[in-house]
Amino acid sequence: xxxxxxxxPGLVKPSQTLSLTCTVSGGSISxxxxxxxxxxxxxxxxxxxxxxxxxxxxxxxxPSLKSRVTISVDTSKNxxxxxxxxxxxxxxxxxxxxxxxxxxxxxxxxxxxxxxVSS
Amino acid sequence: QSALTQPxxxxxxxxxxxxxxxxxxxxxxxxxxxxxxxxxxxGKAPKLMIYNVINRPSGVSNRFxxxxxxxxxxxxxxxxxxxxxxxxxxxxxxxxxxLVFGGGTKLTVL
Numbered sequence: 001x002x003x004x005x006x007x008x009p010g011l012v013k014p015s016q017t018l019s020l021t022c023t024v025s026g027g028s029i030s031x032x033x034x035x036x037x038x039x040x041x042x043x044x045x046x047x048x049x050x051x052x053x054x055x056x057x058x059x060x061x062x063p064s065l066k067s068r069v070t071i072s073v074d075t076s077k078n079x080x081x082x083x084x085x086x087x088x089x090x091x092x093x094x095x096x097x098x099x100x101x102x103x104x105x106x107x108x109x110x111x112x113x114x115x116x117v118s119s
Numbered sequence: 120q121s122a123l124t125q126p127x128x129x130x131x132x133x134x135x136x137x138x139x140x141x142x143x144x145x146x147x148x149x150x151x152x153x154x155x156x157x158x159x160x161x162g163k164a165p166k167l168m169i170y171n172v173i174n175r176p177s178g179v180s181n182r183f184x185x186x187x188x189x190x191x192x193x194x195x196x197x198x199x200x201x202x203x204x205x206x207x208x209x210x211x212x213x214x215x216x217x218l219v220f221g222g223g224t225k226l227t228v229l
Contacts, residue, residue, distance in 0.1 A: 105170035111164055
């Protein structure tokens with residue numbers, strides 16, 4: 001079955017850009033009607049949807065983060081990526097990648113990766 | 120966009136039933152049947168429990184059920200078990216082609 005795995009730096013300095021990659025295994029990122037998504041969760045808090053990308057390249061972003069977020073897809077590597085610019089301590093969180101379908105919700109999820117913003 | 124509204128906590132005894140509400144607006148929960156629910160145990164990734172308001176993925180116990188009335192969706196867990204103790208989150212598609220989560224509900228099994 002399809003599995004997702006996040007990767008990237010665990011520590012980012014304030015004002016810099018956070019960059020994460022999600023690698024999809026067990027299936028092609030291009031097959032099916034799926035949106036590939038990023039979600040984050042600060043310690044002890046709830047889930048926040050960041051944005052998603054369709055394999056066509058169409059993207060949708062959380063309005064509160066839209067000015068700082070870019071999500072892209074690399075079908076040749078079966079990966080999709082997140083870039084969040086001008087980060088502050090408030091961006092410290094566990095970042096999850098997930099597959100979303102209108103007919104099926106978010107499933108599966110990656111295991112999550114902790115990103116800390118600190119100098 | 121504002122987070123969907125969920126109670127911060129609910130509790131119940133083993134064997135009992137509980138219901139968690141998820142209140143939004145006509146622009147999200149009330150406008151679409153794309154409401155899903157997730158269970159999250161501490162330190163773990165969320166797990167899909169209900170999708171499209173009422174549907175259960177393969178492998179999810181039939182003790183979990185979903186419903187919707189107007190702008191409020193609900194997750195009901197019957198026959199509570201100790202393993203159900205976790206945080207639960209709802210999610211909905213919204214106008215503007217975005218998605219939004221609820222604030223989360225901590226379920227305690229007494």
